[in-house]
Amino acid sequence: MLSHEPMQMALAVTLPDDETFTSYFGGENSLVVSHLKNSFEQMKTDFQFTYLCGLADSGKSHLLYATCVYAQERGLSTILLSMKEIIGLEPSMLDGLESLSVVCxxxxxxxxxxxxxxxxMFNFYNRFNEPDKLLLVASDLLPDMITIQLPDLESRLKWGTTFQIxxxxxxxxxxxxxxxxKMRGLELSIECARFLLTRLSxxxxxxxxxxxxxxxxxxxQQRKLTIPFIKVTLNL
Structure with a gap:
């Protein structure tokens, strides 16, 4: 389970290779991205813990993956786990993760x-809580709203920096x-993008x-992306 590569197999879906801070819709200069990048500098002297809260379409998973990519680019060991995928497994799978530098x-x-x-999770947090370590978690709810039954864990989850996205x-x-x-070298007009939003999920x-x-x-087909071309290609 330990890897220098982001653990895509632990996610509900396979994330694209371009899930980076650069492609994050809020931009590289958004407050949360700036904070996460700065955390990599701060972790040299102090444990870094960030809690992201937001609904499914807020881009939380994008930020988790981007953090793993950013860590990998700096030669740091990292892993990305989705509780949706592992909640039915033994909690002992968290044992040994403290040997990594970045856990999402x-x-x-x-x-x-x-x-x-x-x-x-409480025991892992305590083992991981030391300099040169960065922990990033994401949730649909704020720490005091997820009905954690273990008071000590609820307390730990409030120790870090929390962002509501x-x-x-x-x-x-x-x-x-x-x-x-544009990052793919493809020209998509804002009109075409809005058309997709009105006709698709x-x-x-x-x-x-x-x-x-x-x-x-x-x-x-060596064609530009126009609304007529999109209609034909997607059978809309």
């Missing part, structure tokens, strides 16, 4: 009501699609999958 955990709220997982608006998603397309992961399909079709 998604959907932390799912451990609430699972005493063994709560205790295992707002959900992406349709304008945010359109801009994110345009930005992601507003889930960013699904929209990025569509962008992959359009990118491939554009290259094969």
């Amino acid at each position: 955990i998604d959907d932390l709220h799912l451990i609430a009501g699972h005493p063994n997982w709560e205790r295992a 707002r959900s992406m608006s349709d304008d945010d998603k359109a801009e994110a699609l345009v930005k992601r397309a 507003r889930d960013m992961r699904a929209l990025l999958d569509v962008l992959d399909k359009l990118d491939h079709a554009s290259m094969v």
Whole structure:
């Protein structure tokens, strides 16, 4: 389970290779990205713990993966775990993770009501709490709202820096699609991006999958992305 590579297999979905701070819809200069980057400098002298709170479409998972990529680029050992994937497994899988430099955990709220997982997470936190370590967790709820039964763990979760990340608006998603397309060398107008949002799922992961399909079709047919071309390609 220990790896210098982000653990994509531990996620509910396989994240694209371009899930980085640069491609984050809030921009590299957003407060949360600036904080996470700065945490890598601060961890040299102090343990760094950040708690991200937001709904599914807020981009929390993007930030977790981007943090792992950022760590890997700096030669740091890292792992990304999704509680959706591992909650049914033995909590002992957390044993030994303290040997890593950066640990990211998604959907932390799912451990609430699972005493063994709560205790295992508390023990891991205590083992990991030292300089040169960075812990980043994400949850749908704030620390005092996830009904953790172990008071000591609830207390630990409040020790770090907490960010409440707002959900992406349709304008945010359109801009994110345009930005992601540009990173791939693909020109997607804001009008085309808005068209996709009105005709397809507003889930960013699904929209990025569509962008992959359009990118491939554009290259094969040597066509620019226009609304008529999108309609034909996606049978809209």
